[in-house]
Amino acid sequence: MSYYVYIHIPFCLSKCSYCSFVSFAGMGDCGRKYFDVLYTEIETFFKNNPHQKLKTLYIGGGTPSVLPVEYYKNCLELFEFEDEYEFTFEINPKTVDDVYLKSLKELRVNRLSIGIQSFDDNLLKIINRQHSSADAISCFESARRCGFENISIDLIYGLPAQTIEILNKSLEAAILLNPEHISIYGLKIEEGCEFFKKRPKDLPSDDECADMYLEIVDKLGQNGFEQYEISNFAKPQKFSRHNMNYWKNREYIGFGLASHGYFLQNRYSHEVSLDNYIKNPFPVNKKFVDFKERQEDEVILNLRTKDGVDLDNFKEQYQVDFLKEYKSVLDKYAEFFKISSNKVSLTAEGFLVSNFILSEFLGN
């Protein structure tokens, strides 16, 4: 067995207007203390569990690159990697330079995820990003110069005042950079962000967002990016191994404030306030996942991916025939499913309405 590990770093330069992730702006001073506590959490985990090597490590946030690379060293000494490991580190264009990026290489980071969101300067201001499109391009180029051969970029569609033309320009800029991977999320406005308090008036309509999504799938597909999950596109073999592990419904370990994990058949989370996490840096809200729940999770997570549900594998694991068990949902949404001899997956149009469809598999 080897481990898949996520570490959450809850600090950012400033808060983007759409973001409800647990992250604190302007609190980088707490970084040192945070890492002391994180070290205790990881060290305790390895005292209580076998010291297996890591297959993947994903350091996300927040913006992990707001903190000095030095802070990461102690915690990383607690890990050993498999030969073929994937170690992703999230960065933000305004927070890194060549020195920082080279130090990340020395830490053994071999995949970067750059939060760009849009290549349109006006939109970047509207969503309160601290960088311009030119900063994003220069960050990407520095990363290449420093030897990173596996780079992902994050974009968002459905932003206020965004039109399909503006989106297209961002897609073209992204394609021109030639990253190995692009994640592109539909804007979600949830409690806790600026846009939730004051909803922008010029959000694109649902129909416009649907057109944007289909345009993204089409354009990225034509340019060599395979859509392997609802929001994720990759060059051949460059899908995120860490995230694929989630969608295969396999176990992973989460360390750090607000992180989630799934380990020894239990799902768990962590305290979300900094004070509470510092007092108690261990999993809370542990919940055993029973057989039926595991089966439901498997369906919902697998159907997010282009590979969908492998029918033989499903039967072997859960002793049920997927096509019979879920016949009513499959019939109801027949136009959105692709069914082959051994596989059931959603079409691009199905991905678009996946929230509705997937919820119908619950409690089936």
Ligand SMILES: C[S@@+](CC[C@H](N)C(=O)[O-])C[C@H]1O[C@@H](n2cnc3c(N)ncnc32)[C@H](O)[C@@H]1O
């Ligand atoms: C946790 S963030 C980390 C990236 C990094 N902090 C940055 O923004 O530069 C991961 C990604 O989630 C996406 N995201 C965050 N909030 C979102 C929202 N409300 N709607 C859609 N996508 C969102 C953004 O694309 C973001 O880059």
Ligand code: SF4
């Ligand atoms: S999108 Fe990224 S940089 Fe912006 S507030 Fe959220 S975590 Fe921080």
